[in-house]
Amino acid sequence: MAEPILTVDHLVKSYDGKTNVLDNVSFAVKPGEVIVVVGPSGCGKSTLLRCLNGLEPVQAGRVKLGSETVAYGGRNLAALRQRIGMVFQSYELFPHLTVLENILLAPTKVQKRPRAEVQQEAEALLDRVGLLAKKNSYPRELSGGQKQRVAIVRALCMHPEILLFDEVTAALDPEMVREVLDVMLDLAREGKTMVIVTHEMQFARAIASRVLFLDDGRIVEEAPPADFFDHPQTERAQRFLRTFTFDAVAKQ
Numbered sequence: 001m002a003e004p005i006l007t008v009d010h011l012v013k014s015y016d017g018k019t020n021v022l023d024n025v026s027f028a029v030k031p032g033e034v035i036v037v038v039g040p041s042g043c044g045k046s047t048l049l050r051c052l053n054g055l056e057p058v059q060a061g062r063v064k065l066g067s068e069t070v071a072y073g074g075r076n077l078a079a080l081r082q083r084i085g086m087v088f089q090s091y092e093l094f095p096h097l098t099v100l101e102n103i104l105l106a107p108t109k110v111q112k113r114p115r116a117e118v119q120q121e122a123e124a125l126l127d128r129v130g131l132l133a134k135k136n137s138y139p140r141e142l143s144g145g146q147k148q149r150v151a152i153v154r155a156l157c158m159h160p161e162i163l164l165f166d167e168v169t170a171a172l173d174p175e176m177v178r179e180v181l182d183v184m185l186d187l188a189r190e191g192k193t194m195v196i197v198t199h200e201m202q203f204a205r206a207i208a209s210r211v212l213f214l215d216d217g218r219i220v221e222e223a224p225p226a227d228f229f230d231h232p233q234t235e236r237a238q239r240f241l242r243t244f245t246f247d248a249v250a251k252q
């Protein structure tokens, strides 16, 4: 059995020192796995992703990338974070840089890779997501869906061992959601290791190797997608999934 790329071990996180936003969360991600984290708003999904990337101090427990501990304020954090790609709901592109400059910045400045090599790779990836013609555009000239695809290419160009996606379609108009999800499905088919937080349940079902259902900071269910969506074990998961069925009916 392959060793996990990422291990989360009894993680406890509190913002105020009283309530635990993450309460003893443990799971592991093996190479090529796609873990989808779902759960009601406020249950701790974003906090979890931020902890995986060392963006938050934690009260107890540990996150490990391979054999190394990812810790907020840790001495090797910058180096470790280069190995973890993160894509945010809000794109986080630099407005004053073109698409290509946004993508090339970290691989050339931080990883010190040759510009020509990274540019070739960036252009191939932009072509793959249908955006090569936009390489010299500025973020303000792009739609939300296009910006998010650029953000994904930027993360990929760092050659991360694992990619984290935090509700990357939540700010998009419905017609743009698909183009971003299709890129992620393509990455999954290619065997990329990913942890995805999403409210898109059909997509979750299609892409997940495993679903983690988080409620009140705890992993309440952990199951393959068919099991979770067809036979949720807990009343809380059943109730959560019913809200989506109702949404789908209400939209018709």
Ligand code: ADP
Pocket: 015, 021, 039, 040, 041, 042, 043, 044, 045, 046, 047, 048
């Ligand atoms: P989700 O992503 O599932 O909606 P979050 O991780 O954003 O949940 O939030 C979990 C809980 O932590 C919520 O109660 C939220 O209000 C709280 N929280 C999130 N970020 C902060 C913060 N920076 N400071 C204080 N509380 C926070």
